[in-house]
Amino acid sequence: MNLESLDEDSDVVTISSSSNEPYLNRGYNGSKSDIHLSDVNETSSENGHVAVPIFNALHETSISAPHHEQQQTRLSQTNLGPYEQQESLVDPNSDRVTTVLVWQNLVVSAKEDDKNRFLQSLKGYKNYVPKKKQLLVNVSGAITGGLWAVMGPSGSGKSTLLNTLACRLDVNTTYTGEMRLNGAAYDNAELKRIAGYVMQDDMLNGHLTVEETLNYTAELRLPRHVTREQRNDRVRDVMNDMGLVHVKNVIIGTPLKKGISGGERKRLCVGMQLLSRPQLLFLDEPTSGLDSVTALDLLGTLHDLAHGKSQEKAVTVVCSIHQPQSKIFDLFDSVILLKQGNILYQGPREQAMEVFKQAGYPCPLYTNPADHLLDVVTPPRDGASDTSEKQALIDSQILQAQTPIQVDLNLGADKRLLYFNVPKGPPWFTQVRILLRRTLQEQFRKRDILIASLVQTVIMAVLIGTVFLKIGIGQRSVIRRQPVLFFCSVNQGVFGALTVINTFPVERALTLRERASGTYFASAYFIAKIIVETLVQLPMPIIFSIVVYFLIGLQPTAGKFFIFMLFMLLCSMASTSLALMISAICKTTDLSVTVLPMALEVSRLFGGFFLAPANLPKYFAWLDALSYVKYTYVGVSLNELSNLHLTCTAANIAAGSCVKVGETTIKTLGFDYIPLGGCIGAILAYIIVCRVIAFLGVRFLKS
Template sequence: MAVSPSLDIEKNTGDYAHLTNTAIRSFGWEGITVTVKDRETKQPKDILSDVNGIVKAGELLALMGPSGSGKTTLLNVLAHREATSSATVQQSLYINGNKTSLKDFRKISSYVEQEDALVGSLTVRETLYFAAQLSLPSSVNKVERIARIDALIAAFGLQGQSGSLIGTPIRKGLSGGQKRRVSVAAQLITSPKILFLDEPTSGLDSAASYEVVSFVRNIAKKHNLLVIASIHQPSTTTFELFDKLLLLSRGRTAYNGPVAGVQEYFDSMGYKMPMYMNPAEFVIELVNTDFARDQGKATQQLENIQTYWGKSEHSMSIIREIENAVSGSPSTNLEDDNGSANKLLLPFTLIHRSFIKSYRDVVAYGIRIAMYMGLAVMMGTVWLRLGTGQENINAFTNAIFFGGAFMSFMAVAYIPAFLEDRQLYVKERANGLYGPTSFIVSNFIIGLPYLFIISLLFSIIAYWLSNFRPTAEGFWIWVMWLFLDLVAAEALVVFLSSLMPIFVIALAATAFANGLWMSVDGFMVGPKQLNVFWRYVFHYIDYQGFVFRGMMINEFGSRTYDCDSSCHCMYITELAPQCKIDGKGVLETYGFDNNGQGKYIAYMLLIILGYRILGWVVLYLRRR
């Protein structure tokens, strides 16, 4: 495999080479124990127990073990992230022998998630550009940012793919290995000194796995980057790229030392590794009790291995090394003299990124526009050219309900796009780039022009085909109500999808909510006849109800209809002597105030704001 070009960040970015003023020589941890309540016994249970370790600059440490051994939990603890929900954590973490705060630690570290949370409709260069915009301090000028991006693209061998899209379900993009390299490169944009990788080879074949780890190793050795990666059963060649191995099983250490010394160590215990066997597979099988035929024997073997480790000279030497680093290290200054990313500009950066995604990714809004246009044609041709005779009053009312309610219902099509955005937000928030306020604000703003375009295009087709009040004023008021309807529906999707970020569950919850709003909006049962519970609990907060009211007033508030040929009128109004029906008579049967448009608009704005605030609260409280 060809050696990648060096990541010469210091050469390409002038004086701004790193975020910190102090070189990171070592990262150590001592006595890490994570305790949760057992679901069956309800008693405390250790999922990590007294784990120690130390890694030095330029080294790669592999965290390995069977499924459920505690690899990801340990990685999260080391990265100053939440270990697991409702867990009690005991930990001592040291940078150059000194304890650090979360704020300081984030200045020198980056975390690459197991899943590639990338925007598929961005190119490689754009992905790194936005990573730089979101994470680099404002003191780094445009020339320096471009130089850093170019250096990363070269270092990870992505020159040929720099203008290629990451890839979406509809448009093919990068390979799995290339996507993983982009994920790592995006986290290296700030020149971190510690890099955490959660299963960096997950889903990759052996060649792609070697490729990714090899690129990371080259950069780590070149720039004294300290790398800690959880990894599951790598190939022999990939395993040998790591300097150290920390082997876990059932939350306890089975081995912690050089990769090159694995075979000799287990040989000394009497566990001979067969010739030509992958060392990674060998050690995993030794400590894995999940599939053993004789559970008692396998458990006893694991306890022997872990007890042997606890009493071994290797274990003692790690503790001494940590203690020496703590006792012999002067205080480490991790203060950042270069400031931080401009928080006020973060929403604009997110809007810019979302705008590119929205017009390139047909799933985000393109399919929704096509769906709404199809609905407009269907509605316009079903309620085609309704006349002004009284026999069409119910048809107009039905069309108003259908237009508002089903436009709102079809907002469920936005759920997949939002969940993708949310996944990226979760990753970037965990890395300290921005919080829920920037995300909610940018998400709200980027949707407005598209929702207005949808409202306008739908209305141009459906409004005139159905022969609603044929005036410019009537048309634009209809567009306004439809726009507010879609904005509220999208705010509801954001709230429910944030609360239940699983597609099927979010879809079901949103569909149920829309069904509820349809039932109590005043069309199925008039507000005066509606059961008091549904009326006072749900009707007055039903945004579809206010849309229905507004559209009804727009249609019937200033229009007249003809009675039948015998001058029998369905609604008796002051125009009855003229064989006419004043549309206000229709509104009176529903109890709608003809002068209440402004009030209803205010209620709609409050409902939209309420949903957005609820979405913000959910995102603020949920870390994952």
């Protein structure tokens, strides 16, 4: 068969067949006469939609390489495998296949990093126009049923293609082009109702067991009409399918606490996605970090899923995979081969070997076919000057061994009903209830941290209480009372924040993942988090207040004691709110632990002890107004000093230094500018504002 003409613009290729090549017979049982692809590629489907082209032209003769511009054009064209052959593997029109994904002229670009833009502006490039990097170059294609491998050298755009199709591009990345799911345009909200996505790095709640994790996911994701029994059955089925029954009661584990193995984690991640019976499953490098046996095992399971062996409906499974071993490669039905953001080949796996053979690169004996595909398309890193020309020639040879054809965006439109008929998950209040239970259970598992905090609280309270033991009501107590009240405020204003700052950024990342899968609303998560955080925090200020108050011997009236306790509680909540806000905005633990100490120091500096609020320079008034430590310190001082009657010795009276009532100290320190209720209101406002900002950070900052 010879290629006689190639019209790049119209995607029309005229070929003539000169022999009965075996691959031609599999793709097209045509005669030896001349064939015009525009004639043979379009057939009508049952419901009147134009079906995808179903022909793949292979040629025998060597073709002189086009020059560079031509190669670029060809790389941008669609190279779709023959659907006739795919139908022999998995028929996209079969009842078992419910999802067909088609994309056309997809161009994905990344904006330049803000850091780089900033550096350029520092260098004085005022009119600097940020560069855009193209990650995918005008690619088109279709994924019908079966198990698909997205392969290519590192940096070729595998994850980008997956993320684009799954509507999970990051904020710096944009795309143009069309993507259709069963013939309809879709967005993230729609896709996450029918599709699952397993990210490369599995992020799980390390304190829950396998079964608990699946149970909570099922509760949060399964439609509201599903009964408890049905849900339990679903969890049991998934554990069976994923081979997780033997570890169902084992904790997932954290870096410090060993739990299930890496392969089991990966299986659990797949299982979590399968609970809602997705029609489409994306997996980014599912075998990374797994040994060859575990990887083969996992891919075997995915193969079964893709062929409807473990569920009544087949799931279309798309995996990006780097360099699969040959046994794994054999499990894939179809392959998309990427190089530098272009699709070099897409179609049945076996057909890929034929195409490469026709292009002049037959797979050597005893070589892993996947290795061979990648070896051919991966440029050597020897720095030779002719490398890029050689690679361009190889690319063009591979492309010319196939026929560039156009995809049909309406493919799968007859299955659209299934796509729109997915019921919704549980309502908001139910989500809050489930998340409350989950967060409480997690806190219970982290009880060693809770116990450590309690022990620490008691130690600090006893230490402060004994250092300032029974300060009394003499004149010496006037100068001892203020430091101890300030120290109590500072103490409660730090510990809560430190616990949050070390845990919340990791939790936030996990939440982002779960929300990306449509597991729950951000507000439901946040409300549950705040309730549990407050409950867990409650005992510390209460115990601290009881121990400290009576050891120091502050005014022994119930009212004053409970107001002191209220301030300690509010101060502790204000510090955790500040930490929540900082970690929600800074996003990473590293940045959060850098910023938080500064914020705590500022609160302490403007805490009203070192310099009375009245004596502060005006330009620092805003920092003073934002210090929750100050409101606590002023509040507990007003509480303690009001109605405090002090005793004076004859020497004090003689020296004229007798302070008879606490109100005198209030006036001297300038604390009479705000009432006690004002301090409480100010701290409450501080807590609310910080938590609202933290919520907005969790809700809207997506990376």
